[in-house]
Amino acid sequence: MRAIVYRKYGSPDVLHLENVDKPVPEDNEILIRVHAAEATKSDCEMRSFKFAVKWFWLPLRLMFGVFRPKKTILGGYFSGEVEAVGKGVTGFSNGDQIFGSAGFKFGAYAEYMCLPENSTIAPKPSNISFEEAAAVPLGALNAIHFLNKATIKRGDSILINGAGGSIGTFAVQIAKAQGAIVTAVDSSIKEEMLRQIGADHFIDYKKQNFAKSGKTHDVLFSMVAGISSSECLSVLKPDGRLLLANPRIVDMLRSLITNNFSTKNVDFAFAGETRQELLELKTMIEDGIIHPVVDRVYPMEQAAEAHHTVESEQRLGTIVIAMRNS
Ligand SMILES: NC(=O)c1ccc[n+]([C@@H]2O[C@H](COP(=O)([O-])OP(=O)(O)OC[C@H]3O[C@@H](n4cnc5c(N)ncnc54)[C@H](OP(=O)(O)O)[C@@H]3O)[C@@H](O)[C@H]2O)c1
Known part of the structure; x- marks a missing residue:
């Protein structure tokens, strides 16, 4: 072969x-x-x-x-x-x-x-x-794994950092289907595509630092390596959830303090990639919820x-x- x-x-x-x-x-x-x-x-x-x-x-x-x-x-x-x-x-x-x-x-x-x-x-x-x-499978299994940890409620605001990639494009669609208001962060060539799949707001990371936008979010999901978790935590609401797909060691250690001594929560656990999740995704695709x-x-x-x-x-x-x- x-x-x-x-x-x-x-x-x-x-x-x-x-x-x-x-x-x-x-x-x-x-x-x-x-x-x-x-x-x-x-x-x-x-x-x-x-x-x-x-x-x-x-x-x-x-x-x-x-x-x-x-x-x-x-x-x-x-x-x-x-x-x-x-x-x-x-x-x-x-x-x-x-x-x-x-x-x-x-x-x-x-x-x-x-x-x-x-x-x-x-x-x-x-x-x-x-x-x-x-x-x-890669994008959607990782997106559903992290977003299930976020327990999104209708009307929650979520910022997805690195939204235009394999994981991000599914995260945008799944978060939208769960009723979230989605802010997508990526480079400008991806803006139109991201808006088409459901992003409500867009930030070009090459022009604007989302941490300086003055807006706060219920959930922040980042695929971007090297991002500072303290910057991410600074734009979360008091009970906000931070999901890191590419955590640095320092952020994993810092999460112990955040999770134990604040009302915010950090999660970075690797996706289990279960058959059950894959079957769930198959149904979502056949129902036209994600693509x-x-x-x-x-x-x-x-x-x-x-x-x-x-x-x-x-x-x-x-x-x-x-x-x-x-
Ligand atoms: N934790 C886990 O379980 C797990 C599982 C699978 C993958 N991963 C890791 O997660 C990472 C992302 O996965 P992926 O497959 O979705 O990657 P991907 O398809 O390359 O997507 C990453 C996106 O982020 C954008 N980006 C780059 N720098 C950025 C920045 N500073 N701010 C905002 N957006 C930025 C990229 O666009 P431009 O470069 O055009 O700007 C790209 O659209 C990979 O490094 C992978 O190893 C983790």
């Missing part, structure tokens, strides 16, 4: 097409014919081994290969079809159309991959394409170009790599 492989850490050009052995499912696994995978910011970070949050470097390097990558095929979020199932598999059958997360197993940048049947996989929403479905925002779909041969586009941020929404024409 064909796969997008990288054998050393580095620029997007380390990604290249190779013929590798097609995997064979274990008894508890399904063999997935991958249709598409999202090219995520996390894939780019794993490829270059440069992380916006510096403390990720050491634990991840020890886990994923000190000198070169141990897992040579990236891709954590995908859509596809079940091609074969192991002897012990009961929940899936050949031909099932699915989408999901391979998490830290990666491997979706290939024509085929195997995953245990208890992975975060669900039937693909019936009203979107495979390419659109691949753009859902993936896909900017461009690249063929496998242009994987390096796809990563360049993700890194340059000249995109409106997500970038997807198609492993076949669907």
Whole structure:
């Protein structure tokens, strides 16, 4: 089978097409014919081994290969079809159309991959394409994970920092569906797209610091690395909730004080990425409540170009790599 492989850490050009052995499912696994995978910011970070949050470097390097990558095929979020199932598999059958997360197993940048049947996989929403479905799991699972912690009430004001990315575009739509008044913060090229998916207000972070706007919010959800939690806390209402997808160590430590000695709350727990959440998202997509925002779909041969586009941020929404024409 064909796969997008990288054998050393580095620029997007380390990604290249190779013929590798097609995997064979274990008894508890399904063999997935991958249709598409999202090219995520996390894939780019794993490829270059440069992380916006510096403390990720050491634990991840020890886990994923000190000198070169141990897992040579990236891709954590995908859509596809079940091609074969192991002897012990009961929940899936050949031909099932699915989408999901391979998490830290990666491997979706290939024509085929195997995953245990208890992975975060669900039937693909019936009203979107495979390419659109691949753009859902990372952004939407993370968005719903954090927003569920915020317990948004109708009329609450939420500021979403980094709203134009994979997680942010779903966070805007989910918060809006929950009745929030949404302020989106990102660069100006994303304003129109963000307003179209539900943002009520927009702040161009290159021109204005949201912390100096004079407005306060019930919830602040930030995807941006290196943001100061004390600045974020300063624009929260007295019982406001701060959600950090990219926390610095200092902010994690400071949250102990905030959570114990103030009426505000800070949360930064990693998303569990459960099947239950994926099924919830499938229903929200089929009911027309949320929709993936896909900017461009690249063929496998242009994987390096796809990563360049993700890194340059000249995109409106997500970038997807198609492993076949669907
Ligand atoms: N905690 C978790 O469980 C978890 C899970 C998945 C991912 N993450 C991390 O979360 C981060 C974001 O994820 P993502 O996939 O949504 O990223 P993404 O698609 O790259 O989106 C980030 C967005 O933030 C914008 N941005 C950059 N600097 C900004 C600033 N100073 N103020 C406001 N907006 C800014 C970017 O636009 P411009 O660059 O054009 O300005 C972009 O639109 C990644 O670093 C990823 O590793 C955390």
